[in-house]
Amino acid sequence: MSAISLKAIRKNYGTVTVIRRIDLEIESGEFVVLVGPSGCGKSTLLRMIAGLEEISGGDLVMGGRSIGHLPPAERNIAMVFQDYALYPHMSVEDNMSFGLKMRDADSAEIARKVKDASGILKLDPFLARLPAQLSGGQRQRVAMGRAIVRDPQAFLFDEPLSNLDAALRVEMRLEIARLHRRIKATTVYVTHDQVEAMTLADRIVVMNGGNMEQVGPPLELYRRPKTLFVAKFIGSPTMNTLECEVAGRAEASVRLRLPAGEVALPLEGAPTDLKRVTLGIRPEDLEVCAPDDAWFTGELSVVERLGSQTFGYLDIGRDRMITVEFPRASEVAVGQRVCVAGRPEHVHMFDPTSGIRLN
Ligand SMILES: Nc1ncnc2c1ncn2[C@@H]1O[C@H](COP(=O)(O)OP(=O)(O)OP(=O)(O)O)[C@@H](O)[C@H]1O
Numbered sequence: 001m002s003a004i005s006l007k008a009i010r011k012n013y014g015t016v017t018v019i020r021r022i023d024l025e026i027e028s029g030e031f032v033v034l035v036g037p038s039g040c041g042k043s044t045l046l047r048m049i050a051g052l053e054e055i056s057g058g059d060l061v062m063g064g065r066s067i068g069h070l071p072p073a074e075r076n077i078a079m080v081f082q083d084y085a086l087y088p089h090m091s092v093e094d095n096m097s098f099g100l101k102m103r104d105a106d107s108a109e110i111a112r113k114v115k116d117a118s119g120i121l122k123l124d125p126f127l128a129r130l131p132a133q134l135s136g137g138q139r140q141r142v143a144m145g146r147a148i149v150r151d152p153q154a155f156l157f158d159e160p161l162s163n164l165d166a167a168l169r170v171e172m173r174l175e176i177a178r179l180h181r182r183i184k185a186t187t188v189y190v191t192h193d194q195v196e197a198m199t200l201a202d203r204i205v206v207m208n209g210g211n212m213e214q215v216g217p218p219l220e221l222y223r224r225p226k227t228l229f230v231a232k233f234i235g236s237p238t239m240n241t242l243e244c245e246v247a248g249r250a251e252a253s254v255r256l257r258l259p260a261g262e263v264a265l266p267l268e269g270a271p272t273d274l275k276r277v278t279l280g281i282r283p284e285d286l287e288v289c290a291p292d293d294a295w296f297t298g299e300l301s302v303v304e305r306l307g308s309q310t311f312g313y314l315d316i317g318r319d320r321m322i323t324v325e326f327p328r329a330s331e332v333a334v335g336q337r338v339c340v341a342g343r344p345e346h347v348h349m350f351d352p353t354s355g356i357r358l359n
């Protein structure tokens, strides 16, 4: 397996810039997940690594050599797509071996590799079937098998599970985690699914408009998002954010005017003329409290009971809504008035103009 370096990678289609600048060192065996809103350039970046899309600027280095100019077949990188792209008229076995046969591999060698991959992916009972005779999850495994038999230097996945139903998605997610533990392949994986990103990634890359917003281990991004954008993007349900006035400042703290009262929060090194702050607090970090301690007070307009979790949407007035995670046995009901507060150590603060983290 190989390390991959993206050095100042750029992409434009004519005058439209899609990737502004990506600098990323992916270690050998690392599992990197790309997330970001639709159109931010995730698929484009994967396709440039695979060689399916030309690189407009910068350098792509794999295993110590520059590969940006090589055609896809010479890069030894396997890509698994959302729609699987299996050959419909070929059996599972032929789908998996086709690429190797095209490269004139030795037939005993091909048979051994297909057998290995089918064992790992539990495809043995289906080798003679056509793709149309398989479930979505089984097809997805064939697509992965086809990638594995090539012994690639790296795997690229573009939303591989998004066509599957919820239960299968969970099953395949575990399958991919297991597979990665077993073959330790360098992997770049694109997903819109929070749980996939949090559970599979060694590091998550949050992309925004063709730039990298933040790169780090999943819990680091969850606990200390560097920007408001990352704060809103990582975590589900999304973090509550509210712009509020600074009521006073001391050496290492700030008093913020929240809808239900003032609160002093530790803050060092922020500009002394700071007038407004965007406060962020996750739904799971809010708790019901006495009215005197409240940060937010309002009526519950919706309550969602998911079994293991209960979420309430608190209408705090002026068209603002705060999401609160209640203990699962909580009997809160729609229409009820609730007071909630968080703890200072769970608060995220951002500059409202730049979106950059302050605390
Ligand atoms: N061939 C092309 N010509 C011009 N623009 C393109 C071309 N291909 C993609 N784009 C544009 O590049 C941007 C990035 O596209 P890309 O497919 O990489 O997004 P994405 O992050 O994968 O989005 P999604 O989450 O919806 O899959 C989009 O704005 C898209 O319209």
Ligand SMILES: [Mg+2]
Residues within 6 Å of the ligand: 042, 043, 044
């Ligand atoms: Mg895409």
